[in-house]
Amino acid sequence: MVNDNRDLGAYFLGLCRLASSQASGDTDMCEEEEPPTELNTINSAGGFSVVSPDKLSVQYTSANLHGHDVGVVQANRPAPVKRLVYYFELYVKSAGAKGQISIGFTNEGFKMRRQPGWEANSYGYHGDDGLLYRGHGKGETFGPTYTSGDIVGGGINYASQEFFFTKNGTVVGTLNKEVKGPLYPTIAVHSQNEEVSVNFGKQPFKFDVKAFEVQERMKLQLTIENLSLPQNVSYGIVRSYLLHYGYEETLNSFDMASKSTVPPISIAQENGFNEQDNMYALSQRKTLRQLIRNGEIDAAICKLRDWYPQIVQVECLKLHDGRSATCFLLHCQKFIELVRVGELEEAVKYGRTELSNFFELAGFEDLVKDCVALLAYEQPQKSSVGYLLEDSQREVVADTVNAMILSTNPNMKDSQGCLYSYLERLLRQLTACSLERRSLNGDQGEAFHLHRVLNSGNKG
Amino acid sequence: MSLFWIVFRQLQEFESMATSKKVITREEWERKLSDVKIRKEDMNKLVMNFLVTEGYVDAAEKFRRESGTEPDIDLATITDRMAVKKAVQCGNVEDAIEKVNDLNPEILDTNPQLFFHLQQQRLIELIRNGKVEEALEFAQEELAPRGEENQSFLEELERTVALLAFEDVSNCPVGELLDISQRLKTATEVNAAILTSQSHEKDPKLPSLLKMLIWAQNQLDEKAAYPRIKDLSTAMLEDPAV
Numbered sequence: 001m002v003n004d005n006r007d008l009g010a011y012f013l014g015l016c017r018l019a020s021s022q023a024s025g026d027t028d029m030c031e032e033e034e035p036p037t038e039l040n041t042i043n044s045a046g047g048f049s050v051v052s053p054d055k056l057s058v059q060y061t062s063a064n065l066h067g068h069d070v071g072v073v074q075a076n077r078p079a080p081v082k083r084l085v086y087y088f089e090l091y092v093k094s095a096g097a098k099g100q101i102s103i104g105f106t107n108e109g110f111k112m113r114r115q116p117g118w119e120a121n122s123y124g125y126h127g128d129d130g131l132l133y134r135g136h137g138k139g140e141t142f143g144p145t146y147t148s149g150d151i152v153g154g155g156i157n158y159a160s161q162e163f164f165f166t167k168n169g170t171v172v173g174t175l176n177k178e179v180k181g182p183l184y185p186t187i188a189v190h191s192q193n194e195e196v197s198v199n200f201g202k203q204p205f206k207f208d209v210k211a212f213e214v215q216e217r218m219k220l221q222l223t224i225e226n227l228s229l230p231q232n233v234s235y236g237i238v239r240s241y242l243l244h245y246g247y248e249e250t251l252n253s254f255d256m257a258s259k260s261t262v263p264p265i266s267i268a269q270e271n272g273f274n275e276q277d278n279m280y281a282l283s284q285r286k287t288l289r290q291l292i293r294n295g296e297i298d299a300a301i302c303k304l305r306d307w308y309p310q311i312v313q314v315e316c317l318k319l320h321d322g323r324s325a326t327c328f329l330l331h332c333q334k335f336i337e338l339v340r341v342g343e344l345e346e347a348v349k350y351g352r353t354e355l356s357n358f359f360e361l362a363g364f365e366d367l368v369k370d371c372v373a374l375l376a377y378e379q380p381q382k383s384s385v386g387y388l389l390e391d392s393q394r395e396v397v398a399d400t401v402n403a404m405i406l407s408t409n410p411n412m413k414d415s416q417g418c419l420y421s422y423l424e425r426l427l428r429q430l431t432a433c434s435l436e437r438r439s440l441n442g443d444q445g446e447a448f449h450l451h452r453v454l455n456s457g458n459k460g
Numbered sequence: 461m462s463l464f465w466i467v468f469r470q471l472q473e474f475e476s477m478a479t480s481k482k483v484i485t486r487e488e489w490e491r492k493l494s495d496v497k498i499r500k501e502d503m504n505k506l507v508m509n510f511l512v513t514e515g516y517v518d519a520a521e522k523f524r525r526e527s528g529t530e531p532d533i534d535l536a537t538i539t540d541r542m543a544v545k546k547a548v549q550c551g552n553v554e555d556a557i558e559k560v561n562d563l564n565p566e567i568l569d570t571n572p573q574l575f576f577h578l579q580q581q582r583l584i585e586l587i588r589n590g591k592v593e594e595a596l597e598f599a600q601e602e603l604a605p606r607g608e609e610n611q612s613f614l615e616e617l618e619r620t621v622a623l624l625a626f627e628d629v630s631n632c633p634v635g636e637l638l639d640i641s642q643r644l645k646t647a648t649e650v651n652a653a654i655l656t657s658q659s660h661e662k663d664p665k666l667p668s669l670l671k672m673l674i675w676a677q678n679q680l681d682e683k684a685a686y687p688r689i690k691d692l693s694t695a696m697l698e699d700p701a702v
Contacts, residue, residue, distance in 0.1 A: 018497055227671045233692050234666045238510050241503070247526045253519035254511070286526075293528065391528045395500055422695040423506070424498050426673055429689050429697075431496045432489070433676035440482065440683045448676075454502050454665065 008407060008415050009325030009363075012400040016329070016367050019387050019396065033082055036075030036185055036200050048113075049073070049189055057197040060096060060189040067137075068113045071189045074106060075200065078182035079156055081444040084216060087155035087209050088185045089166075089199045092127065095147040096194030101127040103154045105163065105183040116186045121179045124188070125152065125165040125172075132165075132175060143172030151206040154185060158445035159216055169206040180442050237423050244421035246285030246402050280409045281307075285402050292398040293391075297334040304330075304401065311404050326404045328358055332371050333397045336388050339374045347375065484686035486699055504529040506666055513655065513664040515542040533660050537563075541654045548647040553582040560650065567657045574653050576606055576613050580620055581646045584637050587623045595624065 038055035049060045049071025060071045079086040090103045104116035104124030117124030117133025124133045127146045131139025146152050146167055153166040156177060164174040187198055199205065235258070242251040284307055291300040304312045312327055331354040338347035351372060358364040370385045377383040387393065406418040420428070427450060434448035484492075508529045511520040517538040520531055540563050547556035557578055560567050568575045579602055586595035599621055607614035619634050626632035636642065652662035670692055677688050685700035 014497075015500075018499075224671045224675045225668065227674050229667055229670055229674075230692065234510060234664065234670060236693050237666065237670075238507055241507055242523075245527075247523060250511075250519050250523040250526050253522045254516055257516050257519060289526070293526075392501055395528065399500060421503070422693075423503055425695040426670065426689065426692060427498050427503070428493045428496045429695075430669065430673040430676055431498070432492045433673070433680045433686075435496075436484070436492065436686070437676065437680045437683065440680075450669075451499065451502055453669070454505055 008400075008403055008418060011419055012329065012396060012403070013325055013363050013367065015396050015399075016393075019390075019392060020366070020370060020385075033080035034077055035080050035086075036077040036088070037202075038076050038200070039073045039187075039198065040076045040184075041073075052197075056199075057093070057195065058187065058189055059195040060192060063097075063192045064100075064190050067115075067118075069190075070113055070115050071194075072106075072110075072112055072114065072116065072186060073188070074110070074112075074184040074186045075198075078108075078184050079105065081158060081182075081442065082447060084159055084213050084446050085155055085157055085209060087153055087205065087207065087212075088201065089151055089153040089205050089207065090187050091151050091197045091199065092146060092148050093195040093197060094193055095127070096189070096191045098191035099128045099145075099147050099194070100188075100190035101146070101194055101196055102133075102188045102190075103152050103165070104133075104186050105154060105156070106186040107179060107181055107183060110184070110186070115188050115190065121181075122186070123163055123175070123177075124186070125154065127152070132173065134175065142175075143167060153205065153207050155207075155209075155212075156183065157216060158441075159220060161441070161444075166207045169208070171207075171212075237426070241421045241423045243279065243282065244402075244406075245399065246282055246289055248282050248286035251282075280411075281405050285405055288401050288405070289398040292333065292401065293394050295333075295337040295340065295394065297330055297337055300401070301330055301334075308405060308408060310408070311401075324361075325364075326400050328364055328367075329397045329400050331355055331358075332367055332388075333394065335371050336374065336393065339380060340389055344375060481682075482684040483700065484684055486687050486697070489687045489697070501529070505532075506669070508532070510664040510666045512538060513661065515545065515651070517542060533658060537658060541651060544654065545647045545651050548578075548581065548650055549643050551581075551585045551588070551643065553578055553585055553646075556650065557582075560654065563654065564657050567653050571653055572606070572610070574649055576603075576610075576616070577646050577649055579603055579606070580616060581643065583620055584623070584642065587620075587629075588638055592624060 039051050039058065041051050041055060048062055048064070048069050049058050051058050051073060055076075058071060058073050062069070064070075075088070079088075090101075092099075092101055095101065100115075102115050102117065102124040104122060106116050106119075106122040110116070110122055111119050114122075115124055115126065115133065116122045117126070117135070117139070118137050120135050122133075122135065125131075125142060126133060126139065127150075129139060130141075130143050130145040132142035133139045143165060144167055151168055155164045155166070156162075157164055157174070160174075161177050162174045163177050165172050185198075185200070187196060189196060239251070239254060242248075242254060284303075288300050288303060291297075291303065301312060312330070331350075335347055335351050335355060338344070338350060355368055355371065358368050370388060373383070373385045374380040374388060377385075380386060381389050403418040406412060407415065412418060416425075431448060431450055438445055438447060504523075504527045508520060508523055508527075508531050510516075511523060512531050512533050512535070515538055517535055520535055520538065523529060524531060524535075540559065544556050544559045544563070547553070547559060557568070560578075568578075583595055583599055583603060586598060599617065603613075603617050607617045620637060622634045623629055623632070623637060626635075629635050629638055655662045673689070673692070680686065681688075687697040687699055689695055690698050
């Protein structure tokens with residue numbers, strides 16, 4: 001018997017809470033960042049250029065005399081980072097006297113009288129020479145020059161940590177992004193009568209950003225698909241999942257079918273799957289799951305009393321561990337089933353005798369309150385606590401009982417083994433690695449959401 | 461030592477400091493792991509998707525009942541698809557072609573490469589069974605015209621016909637065509653084409669996710685030392701080497 005049962009209880013109560021928060025729709029909270037929408041007129045350089053009233057165009061009105069009178073303007077906000085790609089465009093209305101126009105990215109403390117790229121932590125693609133400047137006054141060969149009538153764009157690819165620039169809808173080049181902090185889309189004009197306007201996405205872009213994103217995703221997907229897996233590893237993971245949760249009938253069909261495949265699949269010996277631990281009490285776990293899934297909670301409790309009296313003793317309630325959570329969830333489910341079939345009086349009676357004990361217990365009171373709240377609605381399915389009447393709630397209860405039974409296995413070393421199937425451990429690791437990597441990258445790039453990956457119909 | 465070397469050394473030192481990896485202990489990592497919430501229904505969907513795509517129709521049906529997970533495809537179509545696959549695996553290519561056409565004639569019409577590979581498999585089976593005359597006739601009448609349309613088809617055809625030139629095919633350079641793996645290859649191709657025609661992904665999602673895990677771990681290795689899972693089949697965390 002695993003001593004560390006507290007984890008177990010906490011885990012499944014946590015799952016219930018997750019279900020309730022999903023029901024109220026506050027999980028898939030998108031971390032939307034405000035993108036830049038216009039030019040920053042407060043911070044722009046004094047007197048060399050004029051920003052139009054719509055804050056989307058700039059004109060250089062004076063005559064330039066030296067390198068410190070650039071008409072440079074940043075966007076009102078830094079480029080958003082929690083996405084695959086950020087992109088904006090600039091249209092050259094007039095190249096003016098010398099066409100010393102540039103587009104790029106600068107950091108917060110950028111000196112607002114210099115071309116983007118001339119100073120540290122800034123990057124700029126310049127129109128008069130087509131050079132790329134990064135951090136100092138000497139440019140490097142990059143792309144074509146641009147002038148009146150051209151549309152150029154600047155972008156950040158967060159997946160590859162690169163900048164890219166476009167001219168008239170085509171990428172002209174990319175370079176590594178070494179700087180970490182927030183970056184402002186920046187444009188500059190630097191000779192008389194130069195006039196440009198920016199597009200932060202309000203108008204359609206000349207460059208097909210969507211197609212670019214698709215292409216970048218494909219590239220990444222291809223890299224990943226080309227990795228190789230040990231033979232039959234997916235098969236083994238599915239099989240251990242069925243064993244773990246006691247889906248015995250599925251397992252039997254699965255095994256039958258795989259015996260007749262060509263060539264036959266055998267994994268048990270060659271891979272390290274631990275058969276015996278997973279086979280533990282398989283058919284009992286299956287029976288209990290079936291009963292709970294059918295809403296026959298009394299029968300399930302009865303069987304549990306016969307087979308595993310240690311799990312459902314009356315005094316369990318005081319133990320405040322996995323056992324009390326199991327009892328609690330079973331009682332709640334019984335209550336829920338009574339509500340489902342409309343036996344409200346019976347439900348009230350049951351609640352008074354069985355659920356009232358849990359009212360003051362920390363960790364339990366949320367679910368008790370939600371259960372009781374079912375009584376308040378004429379159509380509880382449609383209420384905010386309607387999640388309790390869904391199949392998934394029965395599944396949570398069944399999973400709890402399953403884990404508790406696994407924990408009675410003398411060979412089980414820790415509660416992790418009762419809680420998590422191999423599949424779940426791998427998916428957790430995948431999620432944690434993706435999150436950690438993103439956080440080490442300054443939270444740049446798209447967040448990884450398993451749920452989203454699974455529900456996207458990417459046809460390959 | 462020249463000034464250059466002094467500066468260079470310092471730069472190197474600086475670089476190694478900058479690239480020193482973040483170390484995440486097992487305790488910290490386990491805390492992060494326990495913050496990750498995986499929905500049971502998502503895992504169920506993943507398993508169902510595997511059963512369906514790989515063609516475990518009975519298991520999929522049972523799993524629907526045992527877990528309440530709805531399959532993302534009509535289960536009846538799996539039976540038909542698996543019958544085609546099995547026919548190819550057993551060498552009954554004519555039968556397989558008929559079944560595919562019963563299922564949806566567009567599959568072969570719009571997929572000349574698949575059709576060619578099936579016909580090629582048919583030729584291989586004729587040769588395997590020693591029906592030399594029939595094989596030659598079939599190659600000339602059915603396959604050669606297709607070869608004219610496509611250079612790579614022609615090369616494949618020549619490679620296959622070369623089987624006839626050897627007394628002992630088991631030892632000849634094109635002997636692999638007679639191997640069971642060639643049947644499996646063709647069967648996989650048909651299977652994928654049928655799935656695509658049913659607007660379903662041709663591969664299950666689970667292997668892709670496992671590859672993503674390998675990739676994500678490799679990526680994170682560059683920045684941090686942390687407990688990783690080396691062996692997917694045991695899903696065991698191994699302590700970081702510090």
